Amino acid sequence: MPFISPAIALVIGILLSMFGLKHDTIKKYTSFALQASIVLMGFGMSLTQVISTSKTGFVDTAMSVIFVMSFGILIGKILKVDNKTALLISSGTAICGGSAIAAISPVINAKNYQISFSLAVIFILNGIALIIFPLIGHYFNLSQETFGYWAAIAIHDTSSVVGAGATYGAKALEIATTVKLIRALWIIPLAVFIAIFQKDKANGKVKIPWFIGLFILSIAAAYFFPQWQNTYTHFNWLGKKGMVIALFLIGSNMSIQEAKKAGLKSFILGILLWLLIGSTSFILLTTNF
Numbered sequence: 124m125p126f127i128s129p130a131i132a133l134v135i136g137i138l139l140s141m142f143g144l145k146h147d148t149i150k151k152y153t154s155f156a157l158q159a160s161i162v163l164m165g166f167g168m169s170l171t172q173v174i175s176t177s178k179t180g181f182v183d184t185a186m187s188v189i190f191v192m193s194f195g196i197l198i199g200k201i202l203k204v205d206n207k208t209a210l211l212i213s214s215g216t217a218i219c220g221g222s223a224i225a226a227i228s229p230v231i232n233a234k235n236y237q238i239s240f241s242l243a244v245i246f247i248l249n250g251i252a253l254i255i256f257p258l259i260g261h262y263f264n265l266s267q268e269t270f271g272y273w274a275a276i277a278i279h280d281t282s283s284v285v286g287a288g289a290t291y292g293a294k295a296l297e298i299a300t301t302v303k304l305i306r307a308l309w310i311i312p313l314a315v316f317i318a319i320f321q322k323d324k325a326n327g328k329v330k331i332p333w334f335i336g337l338f339i340l341s342i343a344a345a346y347f348f349p350q351w352q353n354t355y356t357h358f359n360w361l362g363k364k365g366m367v368i369a370l371f372l373i374g375s376n377m378s379i380q381e382a383k384k385a386g387l388k389s390f391i392l393g394i395l396l397w398l399l400i401g402s403t404s405f406i407l408l409t410t411n412f
Contacts, residue, residue, distance in 0.1 A: 129366055132367045132368070133239065133246070136371040136373060137375075156366075156372060157226075160365035160366040161362070162338050163359060166356075166358040166359045167345075167356070167362070169346075170342060183272060184275075184276065185309075187217065194399060196209060196213060198392055199213070205389075207233045207237050208240060211224045211231075211238065212389065214227045215241060215242075216279055216393065219279065219303070220280030220283075221366070224238060225369065231317060238373050241393075244389060248394070249282075252401075253287055261291075269408050270288075271297065273404055274287045274295065275288075276408075277400050277405070281303055281307065284299050
């Protein structure tokens with residue numbers, strides 16, 4: 124249904140789980156749904172926009188990803204947050220919210236409660252950002268260009284970035300969308316790096332996630348064969364709907380006992396990272412522009 128967003132699907136799944144309406148047999152479909160959705164969503168990414176974006180946008184996103192991932196892992200250890208939950212929240216904050224969490228979770232074999240709490244943190248902060256970022260931008264009289272860069276770097280999810288950019292102005296929307304696209308592409312090197320870093324200690328083998336390769340191929344196909352754009356649009360739509368289903372499955376496999384494992388510290392980590400990247404990028408951008 125069109126009014127069911129990923130956040131709503133997750134909440135519905137959690138509610139059903141809390142009422143005991145869950146079944147262990149659907150767990151095996153969750154990982155596949157996440158991976159297939161990521162691959163299909165790749166058809167909606169435009170390399171043409173990425174290539175045409177300025178070098179500044181690439182450098183800014185690279186610095187923000189490294190910065191957030193480093194501090195996320197550090198703060199997670201200080202707060203004693205579960206390693207996988209901290210990694211998921213850091214990835215979602217550094218790159219593109221729920222999509223990044225969905226891409227990284229199969230790589231690290233994250234459990235349902237770890238994914239659910241990470242997504243919950245990201246979705247809540249996304250909603251807040253969508254409201255307050257344009258207000259802050261107008262209060263400080265930010266230019267369209269500055270706000271576009273700031274929104275793309277400091278807001279997690281692509282939909283919230285687009286929403287905030289559109290609220291602020293046409294130029295802000297254009298810049299925010301393009302820079303956010305570059306930021307989203309960091310899913311690829313991050314997933315491969317984590318796969319190498321998290322290699323199987325028993326036999327020393329590196330398990331490169333197969334769906335990342337297909338994700339790259341889907342982006343390349345959309346770029347090299349533009350005549351099939353209508354088909355790519357349908358694939359991208361299926362990917363977004365598949366993500367809704369995947370988040371419902373994740374939520375439906377959650378339990379109160381598992382929820383307690385994540386705890387308040389997971390939310391504190393997400394909030395601290397969000398404030399850190401938001402304030403730091405704001406200061407740097409308002410100083411440079």
